[in-house]
Amino acid sequence: MSMIVLMCAVREEIRDILSWFKALSRVESRTDSHGRRIYSCRYLDQPILLIQAGVGREKTQEAVASIAAEYPLTALIFFGYCGALEASLKVGDLVVCQRLLSEDVPGEILECDAGLTSLAGQAGQRVISRQASASKIQSGTSLTVTRLISNPQDRSSLVSLQTAQVVEMENFWAAQTVAQDGIPFLAVRSISDEIDEVLPPFDLFLDSGGALKWKKAAQYFLAHPGELSLFPRLWLSSRRASRSLAEFLQELIPLLVPHPQRDWVEQVEHSC
Numbered sequence: 078m079s080m081i082v083l084m085c086a087v088r089e090e091i092r093d094i095l096s097w098f099k100a101l102s103r104v105e106s107r108t109d110s111h112g113r114r115i116y117s118c119r120y121l122d123q124p125i126l127l128i129q130a131g132v133g134r135e136k137t138q139e140a141v142a143s144i145a146a147e148y149p150l151t152a153l154i155f156f157g158y159c160g161a162l163e164a165s166l167k168v169g170d171l172v173v174c175q176r177l178l179s180e181d182v183p184g185e186i187l188e189c190d191a192g193l194t195s196l197a198g199q200a201g202q203r204v205i206s207r208q209a210s211a212s213k214i215q216s217g218t219s220l221t222v223t224r225l226i227s228n229p230q231d232r233s234s235l236v237s238l239q240t241a242q243v244v245e246m247e248n249f250w251a252a253q254t255v256a257q258d259g260i261p262f263l264a265v266r267s268i269s270d271e272i273d274e275v276l277p278p279f280d281l282f283l284d285s286g287g288a289l290k291w292k293k294a295a296q297y298f299l300a301h302p303g304e305l306s307l308f309p310r311l312w313l314s315s316r317r318a319s320r321s322l323a324e325f326l327q328e329l330i331p332l333l334v335p336h337p338q339r340d341w342v343e344q345v346e347h348s349c
Contacts, residue, residue, distance in 0.1 A: 080148040081333055083326065084128045084140065085157040086247055088114070089315050091129050093323035094156075098127065113140055123334040130247075134181075134223065137247040141254040152193060152261045152333060155251045156326065158269035158318050159219065159243040160226050162236050166268050169212040169317040171204075171325055172243050173197045174219040174264040179249035180239075181223060187252045190261035197263060200329035212321050217242035219266060221249035227276035236272075243268070265325060267318035276311070 085091050091114075098104050098118040104127075105117040116127040126148070130140035141153065159172065166172070175194055177187040194216070201214035220241035226232055235244060248264040255262045270276055 079151045080124055080126055082126045082144055082150055082153045084130050084155050086130060086132045088129055089319060090157040091127060093319045094326050095127060097323060097327055111139060120330050120334050133246050134250045137250045138254050141251050145258055150260045153255050155248060155264045156322050157266060159245040159266035160270045161268045161272045162232055162244055163242050164272050167271060168268050168314045169321045170268045171214040171321055172217045172266050174248055174266060175216050176218040177249045177252050178218060178239060178241055179221045187249060189263045193261050193263040196332045197329060199332055200325055203328040204324050219248045219264060220244045222246060225280040229273045232272050267321045269314050269318040
């Protein structure tokens, strides 16, 4: 049976939607030979893989290529945190990424599947109609970079060079990899840090799976103790971003499942 894949980079991004799947039915988990966490879930009769791929280009391309070779895929949805490149975007806001740019491949623009994007719009309307929070959902463009953007100055320089609303580290590479096999792709991101946010240099003490390198972290914060005060706010921001992603995916998944083998655009047109 064909598979729907939901993929993210780090453990914190996956937590809330994994809890939702566990409430629906039994979830089986395993760690593959590359250290990726893979959760086998179900929605009704549709098998869904939930995968924590790791951070950045190499981890993303390896994970996508491996899963596409192992399973027949009807859709791959990449979700996760991102940084805002517009002042109007706040923590917990969602961006459905219609266009994907890469700092490493200037001038090339990839696009998410039009049918999946339409279904994402429907899911977004359902979220908006049900939630009491002030978080918003919009479509836009993402910029994939190779490093953590941790300060307002770096974000401002990206704004001056690119026409993107959010910055992240995986979208472009995931889309490029599945495009080779014609697999429908969608990227959805939730704001975890706003445009004026200052972050610790997480790339110095987090591994590619998002796990803390305790020795390096201790060395850094012993030298910069003042930055420990950032963590309560950062934790709250990541929790809000995770909840926004889960709320959205809970509305999107039922729209994907009824006719997973049909062309997505045709499905949307017939449902209108």
